[in-house]
Amino acid sequence: MKVIFSRPESLSTTPTHYCPGCTHGIIHRLVAEVIDELGLRERTVGIAPVGCSVLAFNYFNFDFQQAAHGRAPAVATGIKRARPDLIVFTYQGDGDLASIGMSEVIHAANRGEKFTVVFINNAIYGMTGGQMAPTTMPGQVTTTSPRGRDVNDVGYPIRMCELIASLRTPAFVERVAVHNPKQVLNARRALKQAFSYQKDNVCFTFVEFLSTCPTNWGLAPIQATQWLEENMLPYYPVKNFKMPEKAGEKKDAD
């Protein structure tokens, strides 16, 4: 008998605390599969953020550090500079990365730190109970934007991939989604590319996952998927924004 589906070795057996319909579980699994496939588990260190995935260290089966809110890219920098032989990734939500941790992620990207960022964008603060995030859509109702996000008051949502891709240094920047099987397969491909580049010592790799939060959006899981398609996809296009420069290739005038 041939085993065609099993738990990746990089996932632990601990049941997650994630809500029904949340896409963290899918993304955890993709990360674990890719790390297994590339044979990296025994030299990987993950960094957990503050937010819903704060307990990620319980769900992966390799070394982990838990970081202060937004600081995961600085923690990852410390690890990777001290131990360049390790494979390091941060796993961060939108409040963690795009709000309180903006400085850390932008500068890590601009230095070309040789780690991978797995960025989960669900347009809301999940763990604290559904407050407005920097990525919350215009008009989107949250507990701190009860009349909908007013762009005249708090501006438009931040597009992280576009922002990071505007920097010269980062090697690989891509936005993916996981709301249907086709998108999941595409996301897996992008994630594997990012970790492969890191394995080859290529600098900063960044993968943004559009994610759903049925609980805090106040929608059933299937409706949440539709909401993501109708509202997030047009504003946050799923595509590659940056590939590594080939040897000898010169972009821009220096």
Next chain:
Amino acid sequence: MKGNEAIAESAIRAGGLCYFGYPITPQSEIAEYLAHRMPEVGGVFLQIESEVAVANCLYGAAGAGARAWTSSSSPGISLMMEGVSYIAASELPCVIVNIVRCGPGLGGILPSQGDYFQAVKGGGHGDYRCLVLAPSSVQEAVDLMPLAFDRADRYRNPVMVIGDGMIGQMMEPVEFKEQEFPPLPSKDWATTGCKGRMPNVINSLYLDPVIEEKLNFKLSAKYEEMKKNEVRFEEYRTERELDCLLVAYGTTARVCKTAIQRLDEGGIRAGLLRPITLFPFPEEKVYELAQRSGLVISVEMSTGQMLEDVRLAVGKTKPVYFYGRAGGMVPSPEEVQGAVKSHLGGNK
């Protein structure tokens, strides 16, 4: 050598090969020295975007088993406090050099001892302590750096080396002496890849109050161990009955020594207790010496911070007074002599 450069060289010789920093006066020479020296010794030097990031780099690097350290000055140290709290909670070793400048706020760039509370009473949020070493000369700063790294590793706790702007900027002859320490336990807790073992996790989140309280008491027991084993101080002219005991650290202690010599000439017997560790504070020694003295004066470059620990140590047994200058002003020996005389009043 200039104090800042001597501190940097001593750290390298002590195996402090992983440095993260952000420029701030009056300690930028440390980073400048390391920028050229670290590549020569195969170490890590990184100037990063903020002190907030620095502290979290220390967390990451120390968590991966490196001897990680940084240096900064007061406003920069404030920014690091978030990370230092996480480092202490996660029981990670690191060394933080604070070349203190005057404050609060942006303050100024001149010497001060106004960060005493921040250094010895925690500084960041939650229930933790740093081991705090306070050199009073460039040579002593050089000598204390290897001890700082050793104790950080031994206790798995941040160690702060606190000098004032004078220590950092002053030039004095120094000798780098080999120091021997007992072997350290292996860092089998570090996140170095889980090959051949179960995964390691560096973490400070404990949602179960029973477990979090256990951590609090475990940390507290560690600080009690420090109080037992790490108290360091210097005594000067305390071998006799005293009219006045001065308690001072760092540059201020050197000023006090000159004042004591001159008071001697006028027939006033003053002595000095100089804490080398600010945490743990040499409270028993302060009490003991106070019993042989008419009164006690805490002399500081602040408006009275160590004073509180001196009072705790002496209790109601003797009068405790304060003399201090602040804002970057360094007290002169004459001022200290004047303070001693005025508190002795008609008695001398």
